[in-house]
Amino acid sequence: MRIVIALGGNALLPKGAKGTAEGQLVAAKSAISRLESLLKKDQVVLTHGNGPQVGNLLIQQQATSEVAPMPLDVLDAMTQGQIGYFIASAVSMTGLHSATLITRVVVDPEDAAFKNPSKPIGPFYAEPPIAQNPQPGTRYSMDAGRGYRLFVASPEPLKIREHDAISVLLDNGFVVIAVGGGGIPISAHGGGLEAVIDKDRATSLLASEINADLLVFVTSVDAAYLDFGKTSQKALRALSAKDAAGHVAAGHFAEGSMKPKVEAALRFLQGGGKRVVICAIEEIEAALSGQAGTTISP
Amino acid sequence: MRIVIALGGNALLPKGAKGTAEGQLVAAKSAISRLESLLKKDQVVLTHGNGPQVGNLLIQQQATSEVAPMPLDVLDAMTQGQIGYFIASAVSMTGLHSATLITRVVVDPEDAAFKNPSKPIGPFYAEPPIAQNPQPGTRYSMDAGRGYRLFVASPEPLKIREHDAISVLLDNGFVVIAVGGGGIPISAHGGGLEAVIDKDRATSLLASEINADLLVFVTSVDAAYLDFGKTSQKALRALSAKDAAGHVAAGHFAEGSMKPKVEAALRFLQGGGKRVVICAIEEIEAALSGQAGTTISP
Numbered sequence: 273m274r275i276v277i278a279l280g281g282n283a284l285l286p287k288g289a290k291g292t293a294e295g296q297l298v299a300a301k302s303a304i305s306r307l308e309s310l311l312k313k314d315q316v317v318l319t320h321g322n323g324p325q326v327g328n329l330l331i332q333q334q335a336t337s338e339v340a341p342m343p344l345d346v347l348d349a350m351t352q353g354q355i356g357y358f359i360a361s362a363v364s365m366t367g368l369h370s371a372t373l374i375t376r377v378v379v380d381p382e383d384a385a386f387k388n389p390s391k392p393i394g395p396f397y398a399e400p401p402i403a404q405n406p407q408p409g410t411r412y413s414m415d416a417g418r419g420y421r422l423f424v425a426s427p428e429p430l431k432i433r434e435h436d437a438i439s440v441l442l443d444n445g446f447v448v449i450a451v452g453g454g455g456i457p458i459s460a461h462g463g464g465l466e467a468v469i470d471k472d473r474a475t476s477l478l479a480s481e482i483n484a485d486l487l488v489f490v491t492s493v494d495a496a497y498l499d500f501g502k503t504s505q506k507a508l509r510a511l512s513a514k515d516a517a518g519h520v521a522a523g524h525f526a527e528g529s530m531k532p533k534v535e536a537a538l539r540f541l542q543g544g545g546k547r548v549v550i551c552a553i554e555e556i557e558a559a560l561s562g563q564a565g566t567t568i569s570p
Numbered sequence: 571m572r573i574v575i576a577l578g579g580n581a582l583l584p585k586g587a588k589g590t591a592e593g594q595l596v597a598a599k600s601a602i603s604r605l606e607s608l609l610k611k612d613q614v615v616l617t618h619g620n621g622p623q624v625g626n627l628l629i630q631q632q633a634t635s636e637v638a639p640m641p642l643d644v645l646d647a648m649t650q651g652q653i654g655y656f657i658a659s660a661v662s663m664t665g666l667h668s669a670t671l672i673t674r675v676v677v678d679p680e681d682a683a684f685k686n687p688s689k690p691i692g693p694f695y696a697e698p699p700i701a702q703n704p705q706p707g708t709r710y711s712m713d714a715g716r717g718y719r720l721f722v723a724s725p726e727p728l729k730i731r732e733h734d735a736i737s738v739l740l741d742n743g744f745v746v747i748a749v750g751g752g753g754i755p756i757s758a759h760g761g762g763l764e765a766v767i768d769k770d771r772a773t774s775l776l777a778s779e780i781n782a783d784l785l786v787f788v789t790s791v792d793a794a795y796l797d798f799g800k801t802s803q804k805a806l807r808a809l810s811a812k813d814a815a816g817h818v819a820a821g822h823f824a825e826g827s828m829k830p831k832v833e834a835a836l837r838f839l840q841g842g843g844k845r846v847v848i849c850a851i852e853e854i855e856a857a858l859s860g861q862a863g864t865t866i867s868p
Contacts, residue, residue, distance in 0.1 A: 292638040293762075328637040332627075335634035339626040340590040346652055353651025354644055356672050357754060357762075364731075364760040371735040374654050374670035374747075433662075437669040440742045446735055449672075456655060462662040464591075464655075 274315040274442060275486045276479040278472060279303060281321040282492035283553050284355065291324055296358045303490075304362035306553045310560075311368055315442040317482070318359060319475045322351035322453030323393065326468075330394040330422070334401075343407065344393075344424060345456045345464030349374055352452035359449045370447040376433040377455030377474050381465060383427035391426040391468050407466040425467040427457065429474040435481040442482070451478055476536035480543040486560075487540050487548045489533045494552040496534060496566040498524050510567045513541045534568070541570045572613040572740060573784045574777040576770060577601060579619040580790035581851050582653065589622055594656045601788075602660035604851045608858075609666055613740040615780070616657060617773045620649035620751030621691065624766075628692040628720070632699075641705065642691075642722060643754045643762030647672055650750035657747045668745040674731040674760075675753030675767050675775075681725035689724040689766050705764040723765040725755065727772040733779040740780070749776050774834035778841040784858075785838050785846045787831045792850040794832060794864040796822050808865045811839045832866070839868045 283303045285291060310316060326347050333341040342350070356372035363370040386409045396419030400412035415421040432438070432451060441448045454469030472489060479487040493500075495507040498519065508519075516534050525531035530550075537548035549556075551565025559565030581601045583589060608614060624645050631639040640648070654670035661668040684707045694717030698710035713719040730736070730749060739746045752767030770787060777785040791798075793805040796817065806817075814832050823829035828848075835846035847854075849863025857863030 293640050293644050295638075329630075331637050332630040332634055335636070336630055338633070339629050340593075342591050342652070346591050346655065349651040349655035350648040351651070353647040353649070353654075353672050354640070356651075357644060357647035357674070360672065360674070361756070361760050361762070369734060371732060372672035374651050374658065374672070376655070376658070434669060436667060437739060437742075437744055440738060440744075441735060444735075444738045446738075458659070462659050464659070 273485045274482065275488060276317045276475055276484045277488040277490060278475040279318060279320045280491050281323055283490050284320055285324050291328060297361060300358040300362040301365060303553055304366065306556055308366050311366060311447050317438060317448045317450055319451040319471060320355055320359065321471050322348065322355055325351040325354060327394045343464065344466050344468060348453045348456045355452055356449045363447050368447050370449060371441045372449040373434050373437055375450045375455045376458045377429045377469050378431040378433060378460050379427040379429060379457050379465060379467065379469065381459045385425040385427040389423040389425045391424050392421040393424055393468060394422050396421055409466055426470050427467050429455065429469050429477045432478045432481055435478060439482050451475060470532055472532045472536040476540045479540050479545060485546060487545060489550045490553045491550060494555060494565065496525065496530055496550050508566045510562060513538055513568060513570050516568050537568050541568065571783045573786060574615045574773055574782045575786040575788060576773040577616060577618045578789050579621055581788050582618055583622050589626060595659060598656040598660040599663060601851055604854055606664050609664060609745050615736060615746045615748055617749040617769060618653055619769050620646065620653055623649040623652060625692045641762065642764050642766060646751045646754045653750055654747045661745050666745050668747060669739045670747040671732050671735055673748045673753045674756045675727045675772050676729040676731060676758050677725040677727060677755050677763060677765065677767065679757045679763060683723040683725040687721040687723045689722050690719040691722055691766060692720050694719055707764055724768050725765050727753065727767050727775045730776045730779055733776060737780050749773060768830055770830045770834040774838045777838050777843060783844060785843060787848045788851045789848055792853060792863065794823065794828055794848050806864045808860060811836055811866060811868050814866050835866050839866065
């Protein structure tokens with residue numbers, strides 16, 4: 273079976289963790305230990321987020337003018353190297369061979385997202401740092417009342433440039449680590465773009481492109497819920513794509529959290545995908561046999 | 571033909587260049603344009619240095635205590651992502667498909683190099699920054715009278731962990747970008763080490779491990795010279811391994827420059843390699859036909 277697993281930020285950098293190399297490596301080893309039996313019997317691609325790590329690089333870049341700052345596409349490439357190395361180190365503990373691929377994702381430079389930068393990244397500021405001119409297509413805005421942040425475009429991923437290399441590596445027995453941070457946004461001509469691609473959407477696109485049998489979103493909650501956070505909350509164990517779409521329309525899933533995962537799940541199923549599982553990493557085995565998490569089917 | 575090409579620092583970050591993303595990309599495109607016909611007819615792995623880029627990350631890390639600094643193994647992984655992405659972008663201009671692999675290289679944690687850190691990296695300081703405790707196995711020392719620098723261990727590379735993935739990708743038609751900065755130093759158990767592996771040695775090891783037909787060192791000078799820099803200097807066009815070893819012993823090649831390349835060339839030939847070429851990137855085609863550069867044969 274060919275499986276694509278998106279590791280959420282919490283699985284690789286637990287809340288409250290300092291983001292040291294050691295802390296990230298411990299988290300990666302913990303996550304991979306939960307996946308070991310899957311990795312040993314299936315073809316697996318692991319994707320991952322990079323929000324806190326890019327935020328840290330932005331802070332370091334702003335701390336000195338001695339070094340030329342890198343744009344977002346390059347920062348994504350750097351965090352793919354960083355986090356990919358931690359995951360690869362963890363996979364090595366299982367005795368399996370891995371391949372960490374720097375992954376580019378084609379987007380449309382005319383995507384409407386570039387006119388409405390909606391994805392907040394990096395540190396919070398008490399005042400918008402006017403002195404630092406944001407790049408075209410980015411802006412500083414108040415984020416959730418907690419301070420000003422840089423908002424960047426989150427365009428639609430159209431094609432995973434390295435999907436063919438990923439397939440070849442899977443067919444040859446490697447655990448593949450790819451599409452980190454949603455992938456490096458590039459135009460069809462190959463030029464880098466100042467944007468951040470949603471990790472769940474990019475992971476779903478990859479799963480479609482390499483004909484994965486199963487797409488798994490590892491999250492910090494144990495399942496998708498109706499009325500999440502209310503006393504009436506109810507975990508969804510198994511549901512159809514149609515029902516999932518209805519729950520999205522009814523506003524049951526939080527923006528920037530469960531909603532993008534369910535939407536990405538629906539895209540994969542619409543494109544011919546057969547099964548999506550949303551679960552906590554501790555329960556992934558049970559979730560794959562339908563005993564935990566949320567399973568969405570066509 | 572299977573070829574491993576080590577791109578020297580100068581080919582990817584010309585002297586005096588600022589190290590901006592744009593500058594690095596322009597340099598990468600210029601380098602790749604010289605290699606296009608080779609890339610199109612042969613199996614090619616491209617390796618590269620990362621000295622200035624790691625130096626920049628060290629400066630940024632030291633500029634703020636707000637973010638946990640990363641150790642050298644992680645910084646190497648990050649620069650593999652950064653520089654690999656620039657090279658991949660350049661390769662895309664040719665229409666070829668590439669794969670940039672985060673590459674780990676096994677070294678011996680008991681390597682004598684850890685007791686005598688000899689590789690200077692990062693910025694120059696007027697005084698050793700005592701406040702910043704260097705990691706075990708590193709120290710601040712005067713470098714060539716220009717200031718204090720961090721000296722780190724440069725252990726012998728023993729095994730390219732990702733050599734199997736590299737071979738698979740080559741066999742499937744990908745231009746492979748790997749072993750950046752000499753590779754991420756790890757122990758046989760997989761733990762990262764505070765060290766920098768010599769890029770030329772690691773490239774030579776890779777060439778042996780994947781049975782390359784040809785190993786090319788792209789340098790800022792056009793060939794290996796006897797009496798380099800003296801009025802008596804004489805370019806070496808073609809020579810045997812035995813003659814090359816004699817010239818090394820006679821002190822003809824500069825430490826940290828031509829000497830490690832010739833030594834790495836000799837290792838590849840001793841391990842069964844058939845041909846090594848040392849040349850400037852502008853002359854690579856002529857050098858491969860023996861009309862320029864230096865060719866060393868068994």
